Amino acid sequence: MRRKGVLLFxxxxxxxxxPLIITSEFYVNLASQILIxxxxxxxxxxxxxxxxxxxxxxxxxxxxxxxxxxxxLNAGFGQLxxxxxxxxxxxxxGGLFGLLALRASGIGFLMITLALGQIVWGIAYRANTLTNxxxxxxxxxxxxxxxxxxxxxxSFYWFSLIxxxxxxxxxxxxxxxxxxxxxxxxxxxxxxxxxxxxxxxxIQWLAFVLASFWGSVAGLLYVYYNLFISPHAISLQxxxxxxxxxxLGGASALTGPIVGAVIITLVxxxxxxxxxxxxxxxxxxxxxxxxxxxxxxxxGVRQLWxxxxxxxxxxxxx
Amino acid sequence: MTPALEVVNLNKRFGGLPATRQVSLSxxxxxxxxxxxxxxxxxxxxxxxITGDLTPDAGSVKLFGQELLKLPxxxxxxxxxxxxxxxxxxFPKETLCHNVVLALLGLDRMRxxxxxxxxxxxxLYDAAREALALVxxxxxxxxxxxxxxxxxxxxxxxxxxxxxxPKVLLLDEPLAGLSQExxxxxxxxxxxxxxxxxxxxxxxxxxxxxxxxxxxxLLHYGEVIVEGTRSQVVAxxxxxxxxxxx
Amino acid sequence: MQFWIIQTLNSIAFGGLLFLLSSGFSLAFGxxxxxxxxxxxxxxxxxxxxxxxVYYGGHFWIAVLGAGLGVGLVGIAFERLILRRLAGNVQGxxxxxxxxxxxxxxxCLLIWTGDPWTVPAPAELRPPLRVAGFAFPTFRLxxxxxxxVTAVAxxxxxxxxxxxxxxxAGVDDMEMARGVGIPxxxxxTVVFALGAVLAGLGGTLGAxxxxxxxxxxxxxxxxxxxxxxxxGAGSLLGAFVGSFVVGFLYNFGIALFPDLAYFxxxxxxxxxxxxxxxxxxxxxxx
Numbered sequence: 001m002r003r004k005g006v007l008l009f010x011x012x013x014x015x016x017x018x019p020l021i022i023t024s025e026f027y028v029n030l031a032s033q034i035l036i037x038x039x040x041x042x043x044x045x046x047x048x049x050x051x052x053x054x055x056x057x058x059x060x061x062x063x064x065x066x067x068x069x070x071x072x073l074n075a076g077f078g079q080l081x082x083x084x085x086x087x088x089x090x091x092x093x094g095g096l097f098g099l100l101a102l103r104a105s106g107i108g109f110l111m112i113t114l115a116l117g118q119i120v121w122g123i124a125y126r127a128n129t130l131t132n133x134x135x136x137x138x139x140x141x142x143x144x145x146x147x148x149x150x151x152x153x154x155s156f157y158w159f160s161l162i163x164x165x166x167x168x169x170x171x172x173x174x175x176x177x178x179x180x181x182x183x184x185x186x187x188x189x190x191x192x193x194x195x196x197x198x199x200x201x202x203i204q205w206l207a208f209v210l211a212s213f214w215g216s217v218a219g220l221l222y223v224y225y226n227l228f229i230s231p232h233a234i235s236l237q238x239x240x241x242x243x244x245x246x247x248l249g250g251a252s253a254l255t256g257p258i259v260g261a262v263i264i265t266l267v268x269x270x271x272x273x274x275x276x277x278x279x280x281x282x283x284x285x286x287x288x289x290x291x292x293x294x295x296x297x298x299x300g301v302r303q304l305w306x307x308x309x310x311x312x313x314x315x316x317x318x
Numbered sequence: 319m320t321p322a323l324e325v326v327n328l329n330k331r332f333g334g335l336p337a338t339r340q341v342s343l344s345x346x347x348x349x350x351x352x353x354x355x356x357x358x359x360x361x362x363x364x365x366x367x368i369t370g371d372l373t374p375d376a377g378s379v380k381l382f383g384q385e386l387l388k389l390p391x392x393x394x395x396x397x398x399x400x401x402x403x404x405x406x407x408x409f410p411k412e413t414l415c416h417n418v419v420l421a422l423l424g425l426d427r428m429r430x431x432x433x434x435x436x437x438x439x440x441x442l443y444d445a446a447r448e449a450l451a452l453v454x455x456x457x458x459x460x461x462x463x464x465x466x467x468x469x470x471x472x473x474x475x476x477x478x479x480x481x482x483x484p485k486v487l488l489l490d491e492p493l494a495g496l497s498q499e500x501x502x503x504x505x506x507x508x509x510x511x512x513x514x515x516x517x518x519x520x521x522x523x524x525x526x527x528x529x530x531x532x533x534x535x536l537l538h539y540g541e542v543i544v545e546g547t548r549s550q551v552v553a554x555x556x557x558x559x560x561x562x563x564x
Numbered sequence: 565m566q567f568w569i570i571q572t573l574n575s576i577a578f579g580g581l582l583f584l585l586s587s588g589f590s591l592a593f594g595x596x597x598x599x600x601x602x603x604x605x606x607x608x609x610x611x612x613x614x615x616x617x618v619y620y621g622g623h624f625w626i627a628v629l630g631a632g633l634g635v636g637l638v639g640i641a642f643e644r645l646i647l648r649r650l651a652g653n654v655q656g657x658x659x660x661x662x663x664x665x666x667x668x669x670x671x672c673l674l675i676w677t678g679d680p681w682t683v684p685a686p687a688e689l690r691p692p693l694r695v696a697g698f699a700f701p702t703f704r705l706x707x708x709x710x711x712x713v714t715a716v717a718x719x720x721x722x723x724x725x726x727x728x729x730x731x732x733a734g735v736d737d738m739e740m741a742r743g744v745g746i747p748x749x750x751x752x753t754v755v756f757a758l759g760a761v762l763a764g765l766g767g768t769l770g771a772x773x774x775x776x777x778x779x780x781x782x783x784x785x786x787x788x789x790x791x792x793x794x795x796g797a798g799s800l801l802g803a804f805v806g807s808f809v810v811g812f813l814y815n816f817g818i819a820l821f822p823d824l825a826y827f828x829x830x831x832x833x834x835x836x837x838x839x840x841x842x843x844x845x846x847x848x849x850x
Contacts, residue, residue, distance in 0.1 A: 054655055056662070096640055100834060103841040107654060111599050111789055115833065118786035122826030178423055178439070179432040185409060185420050192407040195369060196478070197395035197424030210432075236782055240662055247659070279670035286663025290656045291649060 015161055019154030028153040029225075034265045035160040036221045039167050041245040041257035043214030048243070049251030050175055051207045052187030054110045056239050057097070057117025061212050063124055063234030065219030069128070070137045070229060079143035087216045094212020098205045105190075108184050114262065117239050124231040136230025150224075160221055164186035167214050172254055183207050241268075241282065248289050251297025259298055320383045322347040322516035323486050328367055328377035330360075337363040339540040341377070343547075345486075351518045352531030356560060360540035361520045362404060365488050369401055370394055381486060396425060398485030401490060402475040404520075408463045414474050415459040418446035421478040449481035450474075453507045469500035476507055487511070489519040493527060505530065524561065528552075536560060569698055571819050577704035579811025580711025581773070584766030584787055585784060586791040587718055587803045588759025594735040594798015595755050598652055604785030605668035606760050610635045610767025611776035615681040624686035624768075632765035639736040639760025643753050651749075656782070665781060673778050683771035707769050714762070715804055722800055731755060735798040787814065790829055794836050796846015805844065 019028045040058065047053045068086035077085065101112040124131045131137065142150050150159040174180050185193045186200045193200050223229050232238075241264060249260025267285075272278050293300065323345040330337045345351045351501040355361050366372040369378050370391035376527045386394050409417050419442050423429040428439070436442075450459050453473040463471060472492060479487055492508075493501050508530060511517065521527035525563045536544040544554045551557055589603045600606075610631040617627035642664060650656045685703035686689070690700035722728035733741040734751055742748050767776070774780065791810050795802025809832060817825035836844060 050647075054658075061348040069355075100837050103837045107598060107658060108841075109660060110655075110835065111793065114601070115786055115789045115793060116830075118782070118789075119826050119830050122786070122829075123824075126825055127823040127827075173435075174432045176435050176437070177432045178426075178428050178434070178436045179430055181416070181420060181436050182423060182429050188409055189407050191371065192403070193420070193424070195371075195395060195401060195403075196421045197392050199390075199392050199480070200430065206430075236785075237666065240666070243659070277670055277674065279673075281668045283663040283666030283670065286661050286666070287646065290659050290663070291646070294653070294656060 003108055011192065016158070019157050025153040030154070030155050030265070030269055032157045032160045032225055033269075035157070036218055036225060037163075037166045037242065037245060037265050038258045038261035039164050039221065040215055040218040040242050041249070041261045042171055043211050045246045045251055045254075045257045046171060046174070046183075046207055046211040046214070048246050049253075049256070050180060050183050050187065051204055053101075053105075053204065053208070054243070055074045055101070055109055055113040055211075056117075056236065056243065057113035057120070058211070058242050059234045060073050060097075060117045060120035060237035061090050061094060061215035062219035062222050062238070063229065063231075064093050064122055065216035066139075066223035066229035066233065067124065067131060069220055069223050070139050071296050073140055074137075083143065083220055086220060090216035090219060090250065091209060091213045094216070095205075095209050097212070098208030102201060102204055102208065114236065114239075117234070118236060121231055121234050121236070124234060129162070131231075134231060136228055136232075139229070141283060142224050142227065148152060156225065160225070163217065163221060167217060168254075171214065175254060179203070179206070237279065237282070240286070244282070244286055244289065246296075247294075248296055249286070250298035250300070252295065253298040253302070256296050256298040260296070263297075319346065321345055321380070322349070322382060323368070323518065324378075324380040324382075324383075325364070325368065328364070328379065329365055329375045330363060330372060331375055336540050338374075341537070341540070341542055343535050343542065343545065344518055345518055347382075347485075347516055348513050349516055349530045350530055351516075352527055352534045353518065353520045353528075353537060354522070354524050354534060355543075357522065358488035358539075359537040361537055362490055363513055363540075364537070365401060365520065368488065369399065379524045381533075392424070395416060395482070399488070400479040400482045400484035400486070401488035402435075402490055404448065404490040404494065405539050406471050406475065408471060408474060410463045413460050413462050414450055414455060414466065414470075414477075415443060415446050417463060417474060418449050418478050418481050420483050425482055442522045446481060452480060452510065453477045454503055469496050469503075472496060472500070473504065473507065476504070480507075480511065484515060486516045486518065489517065491520055491522060493521065517552060566698065570701075571816060573700060573704060575812040575815040576808065577701075577708045577773070577811075579808035580708040580814050581766055581770045582787055582807035582811050583711045583804055584714060584762050584769065586788040586795075586807055587714070587800060588755075588762040590792045590795065590797055590799065590803040591718075591731065591735075592755050592759045593792060595731060596647075596657075596752055597738075598647075598657045598661065599789065599797075600756070600759065600794070601658060601785065602665040602668060603661075603759065603763055603788055604781035604783070605665040605672075606635050606639065606763035607767040607784045608672060608776065608781040609638065610790025611683075611771045611774070611780060612676045612681065612767075613764065613772055614768025615676075615683045615776045618683050624683075627683075628765055628768045631768040632761045635767070636757050636761035640753060641756045642758030642760075647756070648749075648752075660769070660803045665785075669778065676776065678778055680775040680777035681771075682775050683768070685772040703772060707773075708767065710808075714739075715800075718800055727754070739761040756795060790833050792843070793833055794844060796843025799843065799845040802843055802845035806844050812818055 018031050022028060040062065044055060044058045047055050065086045068089045069082050072082035072085055073079070097113070097116050100116065101109050104112060125133060145159065150156045182198055182203050186198065186203045190200045222233065245260035245264045246257040248263060249258065250256030267279055271281055321344040325341060325343050328338050328341040329482060341364060355363055363372065367374045370389065376389065379392065381397050381399060382480050385399065409420065415509060422442050422445055447456060447459050451454050453476050455470060455473055458466060463474065476492060492504055496504065519530065521526060528548065531548050533546065534548055536551060536557055537540055538560050543560060544551050585607055589600060593599050612836065613634045614627040614631040617630045618624060622630065646660055647657055650660060689703040689706055691702065693702045722732060730741070730746045730751055733746055734748055738748065787810055791803055791806035794809060795806030810829065813828050813832065814825060817828040821828065
């Protein structure tokens with residue numbers, strides 16, 4: 001337990017030090033992007049890993065929160081009011097989407113989230129008067145939370161890190177809470193859970209709302225980072241990328257999606273510099289991961305670690 | 319006196335095939351009722367209709383006078399209904415203790431808590447260990463389900479149901495597939511259930527559960543054929559016909 | 565008046581095209597229990613293949629057949645080489661179809677570039693059909709006729725042939741079908757390939773109306789999904805009715821409220837999900 005604490009502290013310190021160690025603005029920005037996608041993937045994993053619900057529309061919360069924030073700011077609301085209302089709006093849409101998607105389970109759920117995500121994309125793409133279509137919308141300027149400017153690469157990174165840390169802490173508490181246990185129970189044995197007195201539908205719906213809330217927070221970070229939102233950010237491909245992050249890293253662990261987000265974001269950025277065919281590679285990674293490592297990296301590494309540790313423990317015991 | 323469980327004219331068809339036909343039964347509070355019948359008699363279907371896993375085509379199911387059919391399964395459980403399954407539906411990767419905790423959570427308002435640590439809720443874990451001890455699994459509380467034997471899992475099913483302190487307990491073939499020794503363990507557990515709990519038990523094999531029953535209902539092809547006290551049902555020629563005839 | 569007649573006709577023709585797209589999609593979904601998310605990619609690949617054949621001087625109808633054949637082969641290869649290996653892992657299969665759809669889309673972009681390819685309708689069908697003073701676009705009527713013929717053919721296949729009976733048995737109850745000795749695994753390939761062929765044919769047939777362009781796949785896939793959500797997985801009648809409902813809503817939506825075309829599609833989907841989640845004609849709960 002103490003060793004875990006020390007490890008956590010070290011990781012935290014290292015993360016805080018990132019902009020001090022790598023001074024290149026490009027890489028600090030890349031680190032901010034990773035944090036945003038990691039938050040998105042972790043929020044999706046509440047559904048995927050803990051709830052057993054595969055959503056292919058999670059990027060729509062990035063869009064809903066971002067577009068709402070831009071439109072509210074342009075309508076004259078302040079930064080704080082825009083942020084709060086945008087997240088409320090996006091989470092409320094999540095509540096509605098959850099109502100619809102949970103009319104089905106399994107593959108039906110996946111299809112409905114996909115269709116809903118595409119409809120959000122279609123509206124962003126087609127509703128020119130509101131969203132400026134394919135050209136997207138600009139967000140005027142980053143906010144100054146508590147009067148602190150977050151316009152530079154490193155200050156924005158720290159801002160994202162704080163939001164990410166708070167979110168991760170909340171989500172971690174959820175996964176360890178009675179509700180988290182019920183959610184995992186509902187994933188494994190929904191019928192049995194009902195017979196134990198649990199309202200499986202409500203559990204899953206609340207998980208959907210929670211996931212859309214944190215997805216919307218990631219969406220707000222996205223629009224602060226890019227100062228721009230276009231339909232591209234909410235395409236099916238984006239939803240699929242986030243899903244891939246969670247699966248690649250390992251949906252059964254809280255840290256899995258974070259590892260997945262680091263890998264996918266790095267590969268995407270590195271590959272895009274040298275090689276135009278990111279989409280083919282994304283598709284190929286998808287196929288390979290699902291065929292050959294369906295449980296992801298983190299659980300796989302954990303298993304190896306346990307196997308490596310087991311003989312040592314025996315030695316010590318002897 | 320209001321019956322603990324009252325089923326009236328329950329009908330259910332699968333496609334064209336009737337699974338239960340005009341089934342009626344009335345179980346008084348504290349009674350131990352045995353439902354017997356050959357395979358395919360509609361025993362488990364009857365349980366599924368009572369718990370809400372299936373919706374009947376017609377009829378009524380009342381728990382202490384309250385109609386259940388409009389209620390979803392989980393609300394029926396909150397009214398005091400509990401059951402075990404014939405085909406085990408447990409959480410195999412979790413410890414026995416966690417399985418029982420999930421059962422306790424189902425009736426605890428705390429189940430909606432997203433913030434506190436479940437592992438810190440010692441009252442739930444103490445109650446879970448108590449329920450496990452009741453079925454003789456006290457020493458195995460921290461093993462995972464995957465590491466236990468079939469007989470232990472059957473007893474875990476019982477512990478989960480008993481932990482909920484139900485008013486009416488439905489047991490679906492709790493003795494099936496158990497060794498002689500395990501059977502007597504389960505029978506001991508049943509004997510220790512407080513008398514204010516009403517028990518309805520399905521058994522395929524009549525002999526193994528006979529001692530337990532006060533009243534017996536015989537189902538055949540979805541219909542109630544005979545009902546009465548133990549000696550009445552055993553003596554009835556139709557019982558012999560169903561069990562020896564084919 | 566002319567506007568309404570033309571838009572109605574366009575809607576019906578588009579509905580016919582959607583039927584070609586979604587009937588195979590729905591049958592494969594009903595049988596294999598998975599939505600093939602590469603189906604939009606199959607449609608787009610069909611459009612590009614057809615456009616290429618026409619570009620190199622092939623006749624339009626040759627292009628249609630060639631596209632159907634080409635995409636059908638891709639479908640067989642995909643089913644045999646990848647999907648088959650994930651048998652039993654429904655979630656994995658769906659995600660793999662998604663991965664393949666990205667690969668198809670990207671390879672199409674690589675081969676056919678980002679500029680749209682137009683495909684002219686065959687010369688003999690270009691002059692409009694004049695009836696009672698109104699001009700009807702002949703080609704669209706022909707597309708509609710082909711869709712109707714396909715619908716009848718599929719109905720006969722499903723209802724009157726041994727193959728159809730086996731498919732229906734598989735859609736209704738897979739275990740039972742296996743139990744009575746139906747070669748379910750062969751059936752999977754056949755139905756999957758049938759869906760791919762129809763999508764390929766549809767892609768080329770639709771090309772004179774829609775063109776072949778990057779993004780055609782993600783434009784069409786949601787339409788197929790909504791058709792199946794409306795009509796129910798595995799139901800031919802559902803795919804038929806759903807296609808024309810979506811065809812009308814989408815076409816009139818674009819013509820009348822271009823900003824809200826997608827939102828209009830959303831409404832019937834919501835209604836069906838709320839009141840009849842298995843789809844209007846579906847038996848399988850998805």
